[in-house]
Amino acid sequence: MKNLMAIVTFLVFIVSPVKGMTSTFTLPSGVKINIVESIFQKSLFKIEGCTEHSSSCRINGQIPFGVAFNLPKTYVKSITISYRGKSYLLDVSNMYNAWGSRPLEYPGVIRYFGGKCSDTKNCQFRGLFSDAAGSFVAEWQIIDGIPIRTVLTGSDDIVDLFMKHIDPPEYD
Numbered sequence: 001m002k003n004l005m006a007i008v009t010f011l012v013f014i015v016s017p018v019k020g021m022t023s024t025f026t027l028p029s030g031v032k033i034n035i036v037e038s039i040f041q042k043s044l045f046k047i048e049g050c051t052e053h054s055s056s057c058r059i060n061g062q063i064p065f066g067v068a069f070n071l072p073k074t075y076v077k078s079i080t081i082s083y084r085g086k087s088y089l090l091d092v093s094n095m096y097n098a099w100g101s102r103p104l105e106y107p108g109v110i111r112y113f114g115g116k117c118s119d120t121k122n123c124q125f126r127g128l129f130s131d132a133a134g135s136f137v138a139e140w141q142i143i144d145g146i147p148i149r150t151v152l153t154g155s156d157d158i159v160d161l162f163m164k165h166i167d168p169p170e171y172d
Contacts, residue, residue, distance in 0.1 A: 022037075023037075027113065028114075031116065032082040033079065060094075066130060067134050074097055091149040098130070110163065122143060126138070127166075128162055139162075
Protein backbone atom coordinates (compact mmCIF):
# COMPACT_ATOMS: atom_id res chain seq x y z
CA MET A 1 0.00 0.00 0.00
CA LYS A 2 2.82 2.42 0.88
CA ASN A 3 4.51 1.76 -2.49
CA LEU A 4 1.27 2.46 -4.35
CA MET A 5 0.82 5.71 -2.40
CA ALA A 6 4.40 6.73 -3.20
CA ILE A 7 3.96 6.06 -6.93
CA VAL A 8 0.64 7.93 -7.14
CA THR A 9 1.99 10.84 -5.11
CA PHE A 10 5.16 11.08 -7.19
CA LEU A 11 3.21 11.11 -10.45
CA VAL A 12 0.88 13.82 -9.15
CA PHE A 13 3.79 15.91 -7.88
CA ILE A 14 5.92 15.78 -11.05
CA VAL A 15 3.06 17.00 -13.23
CA SER A 16 2.30 19.88 -10.85
CA PRO A 17 2.64 23.36 -12.23
CA VAL A 18 5.94 25.12 -11.58
CA LYS A 19 4.39 28.20 -9.98
CA GLY A 20 2.85 28.35 -6.50
CA MET A 21 -0.28 26.30 -5.92
CA THR A 22 -3.43 26.55 -3.85
CA SER A 23 -5.55 23.50 -3.10
CA THR A 24 -8.97 23.89 -1.54
CA PHE A 25 -11.27 21.04 -0.54
CA THR A 26 -13.93 20.11 1.96
CA LEU A 27 -13.45 17.10 4.22
CA PRO A 28 -16.27 14.58 4.73
CA SER A 29 -16.72 16.18 8.19
CA GLY A 30 -17.62 19.51 6.54
CA VAL A 31 -14.37 21.32 7.38
CA LYS A 32 -12.91 23.41 4.54
CA ILE A 33 -9.13 23.12 4.01
CA ASN A 34 -6.98 25.57 2.04
CA ILE A 35 -3.33 24.62 1.38
CA VAL A 36 -1.01 27.22 -0.15
CA GLU A 37 2.32 25.96 -1.44
CA SER A 38 4.97 28.25 -2.94
CA ILE A 39 8.07 27.77 -5.02
CA PHE A 40 11.15 27.31 -2.84
CA GLN A 41 13.46 30.29 -3.26
CA LYS A 42 16.90 29.82 -1.69
CA SER A 43 17.14 33.50 -0.81
CA LEU A 44 14.24 33.16 1.66
CA PHE A 45 15.90 30.40 3.71
CA LYS A 46 19.15 29.70 5.52
CA ILE A 47 20.51 26.56 3.83
CA GLU A 48 23.27 24.26 5.11
CA GLY A 49 24.63 21.04 3.57
CA CYS A 50 21.91 20.46 0.96
CA THR A 51 23.60 18.58 -1.88
CA GLU A 52 22.62 15.77 -4.21
CA HIS A 53 24.24 13.11 -2.03
CA SER A 54 23.91 14.66 1.42
CA SER A 55 21.46 13.47 4.03
CA SER A 56 22.50 16.20 6.45
CA CYS A 57 20.60 19.01 4.75
CA ARG A 58 19.32 21.74 7.06
CA ILE A 59 16.94 24.55 6.20
CA ASN A 60 16.63 27.30 8.78
CA GLY A 61 18.59 25.06 11.16
CA GLN A 62 16.12 22.14 10.87
CA ILE A 63 16.19 18.86 8.97
CA PRO A 64 13.43 19.45 6.40
CA PHE A 65 10.45 17.14 6.04
CA GLY A 66 9.63 16.13 2.46
CA VAL A 67 13.19 16.39 1.17
CA ALA A 68 15.23 13.22 0.56
CA PHE A 69 18.12 14.86 -1.34
CA ASN A 70 18.83 18.24 -2.93
CA LEU A 71 16.81 21.34 -2.22
CA PRO A 72 13.02 21.24 -2.14
CA LYS A 73 10.98 22.48 -5.06
CA THR A 74 8.20 23.93 -2.88
CA TYR A 75 7.36 24.78 0.69
CA VAL A 76 4.01 24.98 2.45
CA LYS A 77 3.22 28.63 2.95
CA SER A 78 -0.05 28.10 4.84
CA ILE A 79 -2.82 25.69 5.72
CA THR A 80 -6.08 27.28 6.80
CA ILE A 81 -9.03 25.34 8.16
CA SER A 82 -12.52 26.83 8.28
CA TYR A 83 -15.51 25.48 10.14
CA ARG A 84 -18.85 27.20 10.79
CA GLY A 85 -17.48 30.69 10.20
CA LYS A 86 -14.30 30.25 12.25
CA SER A 87 -10.85 29.94 10.59
CA TYR A 88 -7.46 28.88 11.92
CA LEU A 89 -3.94 28.93 10.48
CA LEU A 90 -2.04 25.71 11.18
CA ASP A 91 1.72 25.52 11.87
CA VAL A 92 3.37 24.60 8.56
CA SER A 93 6.99 25.29 9.43
CA ASN A 94 9.54 22.84 8.04
CA MET A 95 7.13 21.27 5.50
CA TYR A 96 8.49 20.96 1.93
CA ASN A 97 7.46 19.25 -1.35
CA ALA A 98 4.23 18.50 0.45
CA TRP A 99 1.09 18.70 -1.67
CA GLY A 100 1.57 19.54 -5.34
CA SER A 101 -1.64 19.36 -7.33
CA ARG A 102 -2.97 16.14 -5.85
CA PRO A 103 -6.63 15.81 -4.96
CA LEU A 104 -7.88 15.20 -1.44
CA GLU A 105 -8.18 11.51 -2.22
CA TYR A 106 -8.16 8.69 -4.71
CA PRO A 107 -11.40 6.92 -3.67
CA GLY A 108 -10.82 3.38 -2.50
CA VAL A 109 -7.04 3.89 -2.54
CA ILE A 110 -5.99 6.73 -0.24
CA ARG A 111 -7.11 9.99 1.35
CA TYR A 112 -4.33 12.47 2.17
CA PHE A 113 -6.01 14.73 4.73
CA GLY A 114 -8.61 14.08 7.40
CA GLY A 115 -10.10 15.58 10.48
CA LYS A 116 -13.11 17.02 12.19
CA CYS A 117 -14.28 19.56 14.73
CA SER A 118 -16.43 18.83 17.75
CA ASP A 119 -17.32 22.56 17.79
CA THR A 120 -15.81 25.78 16.41
CA LYS A 121 -13.01 25.82 19.03
CA ASN A 122 -11.97 22.16 19.20
CA CYS A 123 -10.70 20.21 16.20
CA GLN A 124 -8.14 17.62 15.18
CA PHE A 125 -6.54 17.07 11.73
CA ARG A 126 -4.04 14.74 10.11
CA GLY A 127 -2.26 15.00 6.79
CA LEU A 128 -0.07 12.74 4.70
CA PHE A 129 2.44 14.73 2.66
CA SER A 130 5.16 13.79 0.21
CA ASP A 131 6.90 14.03 -3.11
CA ALA A 132 7.26 10.23 -2.71
CA ALA A 133 10.93 10.33 -1.70
CA GLY A 134 10.32 11.98 1.67
CA SER A 135 6.87 10.97 2.92
CA PHE A 136 5.87 12.57 6.20
CA VAL A 137 2.79 13.17 8.29
CA ALA A 138 1.54 16.00 10.46
CA GLU A 139 -1.21 16.21 13.04
CA TRP A 140 -2.76 19.33 14.51
CA GLN A 141 -5.22 20.00 17.31
CA ILE A 142 -7.20 23.12 18.00
CA ILE A 143 -7.91 23.25 21.70
CA ASP A 144 -10.16 26.01 23.01
CA GLY A 145 -9.40 28.02 19.86
CA ILE A 146 -5.61 27.59 19.98
CA PRO A 147 -4.04 25.61 17.09
CA ILE A 148 -1.00 23.44 17.86
CA ARG A 149 0.90 20.95 15.73
CA THR A 150 1.25 17.79 17.80
CA VAL A 151 3.05 15.56 15.26
CA LEU A 152 5.52 16.14 12.42
CA THR A 153 7.42 13.00 11.46
CA GLY A 154 8.69 10.91 8.59
CA SER A 155 8.85 7.76 10.73
CA ASP A 156 7.66 4.85 8.55
CA ASP A 157 5.50 3.27 11.25
CA ILE A 158 3.69 6.55 11.98
CA VAL A 159 3.26 7.27 8.24
CA ASP A 160 1.75 3.77 7.84
CA LEU A 161 -0.55 4.34 10.84
CA PHE A 162 -1.79 7.66 9.45
CA MET A 163 -2.35 6.07 6.02
CA LYS A 164 -4.71 3.58 7.67
CA HIS A 165 -6.34 6.11 10.02
CA ILE A 166 -6.23 9.54 8.36
CA ASP A 167 -9.27 10.65 10.33
CA PRO A 168 -8.41 11.17 14.01
CA PRO A 169 -10.38 9.22 16.61
CA GLU A 170 -13.81 10.50 17.62
CA TYR A 171 -14.04 13.04 20.40
CA ASP A 172 -15.36 11.80 23.73
